[in-house]
Amino acid sequence: MPKNTHDADVAFIRALAELLNENDLTELQVKRDYAESDSLNVRVSRKPPQQVVAAQMPAQQAAPAPMASPAPAAMASPAPAEGGGDDPAAHPGAVTSPMVGTVYMQAEPGAPSFISVGASIGEGDTLLIVEAMKTMNHIPAPRSGTIKRILVGDGDAVEFGAPLVIIE
Numbered sequence: 001m002p003k004n005t006h007d008a009d010v011a012f013i014r015a016l017a018e019l020l021n022e023n024d025l026t027e028l029q030v031k032r033d034y035a036e037s038d039s040l041n042v043r044v045s046r047k048p049p050q051q052v053v054a055a056q057m058p059a060q061q062a063a064p065a066p067m068a069s070p071a072p073a074a075m076a077s078p079a080p081a082e083g084g085g086d087d088p089a090a091h092p093g094a095v096t097s098p099m100v101g102t103v104y105m106q107a108e109p110g111a112p113s114f115i116s117v118g119a120s121i122g123e124g125d126t127l128l129i130v131e132a133m134k135t136m137n138h139i140p141a142p143r144s145g146t147i148k149r150i151l152v153g154d155g156d157a158v159e160f161g162a163p164l165v166i167i168e
Contacts, residue, residue: 009040016044027157045157088151088163095142095165097158101132105154113154115165119147127165130158141167 012032020028032040088094105113105128114126121127126138145167152164 012040013042013044016042020044043157088149088166089161091163091166093145093148093167094163095127095139095167097130097160097162097164098139099130099132099137100160101130101137101158103152103154103156103158103164104129104131104136105150115147115150117147117150121145121147121167128152139164143167 016028016030019025027043027045029041029043032042034040089096105115107114107129114128115121121141122144123141125141127141128139130137130139147165148168149166150164151166152158152162158164
């Protein structure tokens, strides 16, 4: 019986991926309950959100507010960094995600953001929160400096090693 459930789950996930592509969605999340203590949580995502935010950042230099909706496909290619490099992760001041999860820019909805472009921060200050498996993980600043770029938005999904912010 577990083999059949596994096969059914794989087919369900494949169907979700097809639905994502057919309807031009960027992310889809579903919870399927089997029994009181047995469920399947699935999140299917098509594009890395940090590329969308990086592409729009030059037009919004002083606006660290999270984006309300995804960018059109024409704007999905990353814009060159201010220093001339194409990859923000290669920047010496880049702070990368230590885990896969969802980014939150403030402690709770309606609260002020932890950081903003141009703000001075100290070593150990909270930059943002990455939620992973229902656990809120505060991401500390590895060094003191000034926030030069914010590469993610509130609610964005991030991968391990994805650049989050640049500190100089």
